[in-house]
Amino acid sequence: MAPKLSSRQQAQVAFLERIAPRLPRIYSLVERLAAPKVDETVLRALGRILDEIKGNASGLSLGPLADTAGRMVMLIRSGGPMAVKVRGLRELHGSLKMNYDAALRSASTPEEESAE
Numbered sequence: 001m002a003p004k005l006s007s008r009q010q011a012q013v014a015f016l017e018r019i020a021p022r023l024p025r026i027y028s029l030v031e032r033l034a035a036p037k038v039d040e041t042v043l044r045a046l047g048r049i050l051d052e053i054k055g056n057a058s059g060l061s062l063g064p065l066a067d068t069a070g071r072m073v074m075l076i077r078s079g080g081p082m083a084v085k086v087r088g089l090r091e092l093h094g095s096l097k098m099n100y101d102a103a104l105r106s107a108s109t110p111e112e113e114s115a116e
Helices: 007-019 022-033 040-059 063-077 082-108
Strands: none
Touching (some): 007 040, 007 082, 022 082, 063 082
């Protein structure tokens, strides 16, 4: 019999599949922030997406993904020049994708059942 995913893993995979299309959207919003004239709605939209990812990821025990999204939100809401924010967000987006891939790989791999 093939090992099956636990209910926690199934919930994690469902969440990760739902946010997969948002990763390119996050990247495009970060690149829009690099434009000379930045609309505040871009910052708010990016913050909302990342807040949702952070909240749901932490609720599903996807710590590294939630931490990276949280750091991105903090960077968006902090003061300072936009160029510094954009550079940090680009780096953190790379980390977000790596953490996403690791979380998906972990959630898709059936856990070993303990022998009792």
